[in-house]
Amino acid sequence: xxxxxxxxxxxxxxxxxxxxxxxxxxxxxxxxxxxxxxxxxxxxxxxxxxxxxxxxxxxxxxxxxxxxxxxxxxxxxxxxxxxxxxxxxxxxxxxxxxxxxxxxxxxxxxxxxxxxxxxxxxxxxxxxxxxxxxxxxxxxxxxxxxxxxxxxxxxxxxxxxxxxxxxxxxxxxxxxxxxxxxxxxxxxxxxxxxxxxxxxxxxxxxxxxxxxxxxxxxxxxxxxxxxxxxxxxxxxxxxxxxxxxxxxxxxxxxxxxxxxxxxxxxxxxxxxxxxxxxxxxxxxxxxxxxxxxxxxxxxxxxxxxxxxxxxxxxxxxxxxxxxxxxxxxxxxxxxxxxxxxxxxxxxxxxxxxxxxxxxxxxxxxxxxxxxxxxxxxxxxxxxxxxxxxxxxxxxxxxxxxxxxxxxxxxxxxxxx
Amino acid sequence: xxxxxxxxxxxxxxxxxxxxxxxxxxxxxxxxxxxxxxxxxxxxxxxxxxxxxxxxxxxxxxxxxxxxxxxxxxxxxxxxxxxxxxxxxxxxxxxxxxxxxxxxxxxxxxxxxxxxxxxxxxxxxxxxxxxxxxxxxxxxxxxxxxxxxxxxxxxxxxxxxxxxxxxxxxxxxxxxxxxxxxxxxxxxxxxxxxxxxxxxxxxxxxxxxxxxxxxxxxxxxxxxxxxxxxxxxxxxxxxxxxxxxxxxxxxxxxxxxxxxxxxxxxxxxxxxxxxxxxxxxxxxxxxxxxxxxxxxxxxxxxxxxxxxxxxxxxxxxxxxxxxxxxxxxxxxxxxxxxxxxxxxxxxxxxxxxxxxxxxxxxxxxxxxxxxxxxxxxxxxxxxxxxxxxxxxxxxxxxxxxxxxxxxxxxxxxxxxxxxxxxxxxxxxxxxxxxx
Numbered sequence: 089x090x091x092x093x094x095x096x097x098x099x100x101x102x103x104x105x106x107x108x109x110x111x112x113x114x115x116x117x118x119x120x121x122x123x124x125x126x127x128x129x130x131x132x133x134x135x136x137x138x139x140x141x142x143x144x145x146x147x148x149x150x151x152x153x154x155x156x157x158x159x160x161x162x163x164x165x166x167x168x169x170x171x172x173x174x175x176x177x178x179x180x181x182x183x184x185x186x187x188x189x190x191x192x193x194x195x196x197x198x199x200x201x202x203x204x205x206x207x208x209x210x211x212x213x214x215x216x217x218x219x220x221x222x223x224x225x226x227x228x229x230x231x232x233x234x235x236x237x238x239x240x241x242x243x244x245x246x247x248x249x250x251x252x253x254x255x256x257x258x259x260x261x262x263x264x265x266x267x268x269x270x271x272x273x274x275x276x277x278x279x280x281x282x283x284x285x286x287x288x289x290x291x292x293x294x295x296x297x298x299x300x301x302x303x304x305x306x307x308x309x310x311x312x313x314x315x316x317x318x319x320x321x322x323x324x325x326x327x328x329x330x331x332x333x334x335x336x337x338x339x340x341x342x343x344x345x346x347x348x349x350x351x352x353x354x355x356x357x358x359x360x361x362x363x364x365x366x367x368x369x370x371x372x373x374x375x376x377x378x379x380x381x382x383x384x385x386x387x388x389x390x391x392x393x394x395x396x397x398x399x400x401x402x403x404x405x406x407x408x409x410x411x412x413x414x415x416x417x418x419x420x421x422x423x424x425x426x427x428x429x430x431x432x433x434x435x436x437x438x439x440x441x442x443x444x445x446x447x448x449x450x451x452x453x454x455x456x457x458x459x460x461x462x463x464x465x466x467x468x469x470x471x472x473x474x475x476x477x478x479x480x481x482x483x484x485x486x487x488x489x490x491x492x493x494x495x496x497x498x499x500x501x502x503x504x
Numbered sequence: 505x506x507x508x509x510x511x512x513x514x515x516x517x518x519x520x521x522x523x524x525x526x527x528x529x530x531x532x533x534x535x536x537x538x539x540x541x542x543x544x545x546x547x548x549x550x551x552x553x554x555x556x557x558x559x560x561x562x563x564x565x566x567x568x569x570x571x572x573x574x575x576x577x578x579x580x581x582x583x584x585x586x587x588x589x590x591x592x593x594x595x596x597x598x599x600x601x602x603x604x605x606x607x608x609x610x611x612x613x614x615x616x617x618x619x620x621x622x623x624x625x626x627x628x629x630x631x632x633x634x635x636x637x638x639x640x641x642x643x644x645x646x647x648x649x650x651x652x653x654x655x656x657x658x659x660x661x662x663x664x665x666x667x668x669x670x671x672x673x674x675x676x677x678x679x680x681x682x683x684x685x686x687x688x689x690x691x692x693x694x695x696x697x698x699x700x701x702x703x704x705x706x707x708x709x710x711x712x713x714x715x716x717x718x719x720x721x722x723x724x725x726x727x728x729x730x731x732x733x734x735x736x737x738x739x740x741x742x743x744x745x746x747x748x749x750x751x752x753x754x755x756x757x758x759x760x761x762x763x764x765x766x767x768x769x770x771x772x773x774x775x776x777x778x779x780x781x782x783x784x785x786x787x788x789x790x791x792x793x794x795x796x797x798x799x800x801x802x803x804x805x806x807x808x809x810x811x812x813x814x815x816x817x818x819x820x821x822x823x824x825x826x827x828x829x830x831x832x833x834x835x836x837x838x839x840x841x842x843x844x845x846x847x848x849x850x851x852x853x854x855x856x857x858x859x860x861x862x863x864x865x866x867x868x869x870x871x872x873x874x875x876x877x878x879x880x881x882x883x884x885x886x887x888x889x890x891x892x893x894x895x896x897x898x899x900x901x902x903x904x905x906x907x908x909x910x911x912x913x914x915x916x917x918x919x920x921x922x923x924x925x926x927x928x929x930x931x932x933x934x935x936x937x938x939x
Contacts, residue, residue: 091505099507106515113522117529124537131538139544171548243552243582265581272574332578333556474538479548479582486552486582 126495127472133234134474134493140228141238142171142478142489152177153428155217155358161227171480173489175430175453178240178482179211180357181463182218190371193420194355194363208324208341209449209457212353221464235496237464243479243486244270244336246329246458257316261301261309263329263336266488269307273331276300278387278395279313282322282436284344284445291409292383292436292445298394303329320344324434324447326457328393334486335393337458343446350382350412350437352450360425362433362450366414379413379440384423388431389456391484398426411440430456430483455482470494533618542587542621542933549582550625550931560627563593563927566608576610586936588613588620594928596626604928616934625929632925639913640684647711648684651698652676655691658723658768659784662761662896668717671759671900675715678834678904682913683713692769696725699748713907714749715757719898721766721778721785722792729772736807737788738767739795746799749887750877756796757890757907760898762813762844764792793846793891797854800877800887812850813893815843816866825862828909836901842871844893855879859888862906872902874910 144162151158152174165174186203189212197214204210225231245264252258261277263270279297301309316323324341343349348367355363366380385408386398400408400423412421425433430453438445451457466473473494480489553559553575562571575591583589592609642648654672663671672688680686685707689695694704703709716722724733724741733741742764749756758764767773770784778785788795791809798805821829821838829835840863848868850856855877862872872892876885890906892898 095505095507099511102508103511103514106511106518110518110522114525117526120531121529124531127538128532135541135544170551265578265583267583267585267587268577268580270581271577273577331581332558332562332574333553334578334582472538476541477545477584479545479552481552481555484555488582488584 127474130472130493130495131474131476134476134491137228137230137234137236137493138476138478138489138491141491142173142480145174146177151219152180153357155356157219157223158227161219161224165483171478171489173240173480173482173487175455175483176357176428178454178461179213179354180217180219181224181461182215182220183462184221184237184465185462188215191353191363191365191369191420193365193369194353197355200353203459207346208343208447209339209451209459210351211451211454211459212351214354214356217357224463233495233497235465235467235494237462237466237492239463239490239492240461240480240482240487241266241490242336242458242460243334243488244329246275246327246336246338248325248327248338248340250340250342251310252312253319254321255317256312256314257321257323258310258312259325259340261303261311261327261329261338263303263307263309263338265334269305270303270329270331270336271305271307273303273307273329274300274393275303275309275327275329276389276393276395277311277325277327279311280324280326280387280434280436280447281313281316282324282445282447284322284438284443286443288441291381292438294383294385294434294436296387296395296397322436322445322447324449326387326395326432326449328389328395330393335484337389337456337485339449339457341447341449345439345442345444345446348378348380348414348439349446350380350435350448352384352433352435352448355422360428360452362423362425364410364412364421364423364435366412368414369420377413377415377418379411379418380437381411381440382409382421382435382437384408384433384435386425386431386452387434388429389484398429398431400426425452429453432456453483455485455487458485464492466492466494536619539619540935542619542935543623545587546621546623546931546933547625549579549933550623550929552582553578554625554627557630559625559929561630563627563929564629564631566593572608572610579610580612583933588616588934588936590616590932592930592932594930595924596926596928597924607927613934613936616932617936620932620934622930622932625931626926627929628926629924635918637916637918638682639916641682641713641911641913642684642708642711645711647708649707649709649712650679650683650686651712651714652686652688653695653714653716653718653723654688655695655718655723657691657770657784658718659721659770659782660718660768661721661766661778661780661782661785662719663717663759663898665897668719671717671898672715674900675717675904678901679715679907682908682911684708692723692725695723696727699725699728699744701752709752711753713755713757715759715903715907717759717900718768719759719896720761720763721768722764724767724769724772726769726772729769736791736795736809738786739788739791739807739809740805741767742788742792743795743799743805746796746887747802748799749796749889750800750802753886753888755874755888755890755907755910757892757903759892759900759903760894760896762790762793762893763889763891764788764796765790766792796889797850797856800889801854802879803854812847813844814847814866814869816845816869816871817841819845819863819866819871819894822861822864824860825905825909828905828912831915832905832908834901834905834908836899836905840871840899840902841895842866842869842893843895845869845871846873846891846893850875856889860906860910862892862902862909872906874906
């Protein structure tokens with residue numbers, strides 16, 4: 089009897105223990121499979137979502153060039169098909185890496201999203217007209233289910249650096265792709281040399297010089313400008329490298345002073361109105377009274393990649409001159425860009441009472457200076473983020489569009 | 505003891521089940537669980553490389569090492585460093601029995617790894633023009649003549665900025681491929697010959713299309729510049745034209761404005777003008793179109809100068825018209841302004857039915873439509889009127905669109921698989937590293 093009882097107890101204990109162990113083992117396998125399934129579904133969703141964003145222009149299709157909030161989110165250029173994105177829709181995205189600047193002289197917008205890639209080029213768009221991330225999530229129908237970050241990075245990085253500052257000025261150009269030097273590529277460049285006058289009544293002027301060079305096997309090229317004899321010479325150099333339909337843009341500016349400068353601000357996207365602010369007025373409540381003389385022009389890259397000026401002045405001239413003073417009581421200056429043609433607003437400036445100045449570039453359309461775009465947000469410590477990429481063009485400039493997607497409802501949940 | 509042994513048996517069975525399940529339930533590699541969509545990356549890379557048709561050029565010049573060197577650089581520069589590729593070009597040939605024949609390929613690795621995907625892209629040779637051959641209206645029947653009024657002795661109205669002759673040339677260029685015969689009526693004497701039933705070049709007079717390029721004016725032969733045609737400010741001439749349209753089952757096309765509002769002959773009316781300084785004209789006014797419709801309906805002539813149009817403002821193409829825009833490659837603006845839209849009341853008054861609406865109706869008015877005349881008790885069409893009641897100046901592509909939408913000739917594109925015209929470019933991408 090005692091043996092039978094012992095046998096019963098031992099077998100029961102062993103059985104229960106074995107059962108628990110096997111439940112754990114099977115649960116582990118099933119859990120891993122569900123996690124894999126969840127990750128696979130997230131990856132599929134990522135690919136679909138990326139195509140949804142890139143292959144439709146949104147609703148209405150012209151939301152990039154007006155101030156309306158679209159009822160559907162998409163970045164495709166409405167005038168093209170396939171993976172051709174609108175430079176202006178991209179410009180309306182509230183960058184997740186930029187800062188916010190305050191400029192209280194314009195109304196009703198006084199806050200601007202600021203994107204820059206170093207001194208010499210800046211893009212400030214009115215925060216009230218930008219499309220923010222939460223709105224995009226809602227328009228895509230994925231709020232509270234997924235989160236994403238969309239990144240557009242130019243395929244071709246064009247960097248420029250001076251190797252000799254004067255007599256002659258020599259610039260080294262380097263073009264490289266994401267995985268390879270851009271060897272044998274043609275580089276169309278535009279050299280803008282600024283003349284700062286002695287007389288107070290005169291405004292800064294400039295000359296434009298176009299040229300072409302070819303990169304070597306390392307993707308490098310160099311250009312020289314013997315006419316530059318002063319190492320303080322103010323100039324801007326814009327280069328477009330292209331090969332087999334793949335194009336990228338780079339630029340370099342040199343200023344003799346950066347203490348105060350002119351800041352172009354996109355005041356209103358729909359009317360293409362650009363405010364020219366004195367940098368002392370940005371984010372400042374009590375700026376000193378200083379003035380800057382300026383000369384503004386608009387440069388476009390044509391289909392053959394050469395650069396030319398577009399008429400900007402009211403009188404039909406290519407440029408507009410004026411003075412912008414900081415401090416209360418001094419209204420900002422404003423210009424209206426000629427059309428929804430992507431290009432570069434070039435503003436040369438000169439500090440009042442001196443022969444120091446500089447040059448500032450502002451892209452009108454994100455691609456004209458190959459600005460990168462980062463839109464959306466990936467929180468740290470996410471368990472699983474999937475990535476998918478596409479090759480796209482934005483007004484002829486090659487970009488790589490990367491979408492990172494995560495499940496905001498937590499790991500293991502299959503959504504959609 | 506026996507129970508313990510039974511439990512051990514159960515453990516063995518469960519272990520077997522777990523081992524079996526684990527053996528068959530093979531989980532994919534992490535790279536396969538959440539992969540980059542190489543198929544789409546490949547396709548978008550091919551599209552990028554062909555954005556300036558450089559890929560198309562290289563695909564047909566496979567012996568050009570410079571071109572292929574550049575292509576390789578561009579391909580390597582655009583793809584991420586961890587992506588391996590193999591780009592192959594195939595000749596598309598349907599004559600030799602082998603549909604796809606490998607021509608050349610480039611790659612940056614011997615093997616594309618465990619995970620790869622592929623996209624294909626068809627490119628066309630720049631030396632080949634892909635023709636579209638239109639079906640000709642009247643190829644299989646008793647019709648097929650297009651008359652374009654190009655009379656040198658008449659003036660137009662509401663064609664400001666153009667001449668009737670330039671509009672005639674544009675219409676000839678866009679419509680003549682679709683008709684068996686296209687005849688330019690060079691003067692009003694030739695028009696008189698047509699109205700008397702005599703072809704100009706032996707063409708088929710019956711079931712023809714007549715396009716009046718003179719806007720609101722209609723050329724009138726000198727022989728008709730007298731009574732009875734001159735009755736009621738030449739409204740009777742419009743009545744006579746309506747009768748001829750009925751008799752020959754013509755489709756009369758008015759390209760802009762109020763149809764039959766003036767008659768024009770620069771010789772006969774050399775001293776009279778239309779009150780806006782255009783000489784060689786007589787103003788028929790609003791009675792012209794009603795007289796035409798009376799003639800079309802074989803009614804007894806009664807002068808009726810009551811207006812029959814309305815200013816309806818901005819109008820839009822019908823969805824069918826937009827479809828035909830895409831089919832025939834005609835793209836006038838789908839938004840137009842109509843100030844001479846014909847009233848629906850003419851349908852019942854003159855036995856008309858709308859065969860095709862170019863523009864969406866605006867209430868009881870039709871900004872642009874083709875009207876068929878079908879006499880009471882009959883099922884046959886006996887004459888038609890295309891009335892584009894838009895404001896000046898005319899876009900003759902709207903007229904062309906209206907006629908093509910009505911007759912609907914088919915387009916036959918040439919074959920893309922003809923020998924030497926197309927090549928298939930296949931880009932296979934893989935991820936560097938193991939699975």
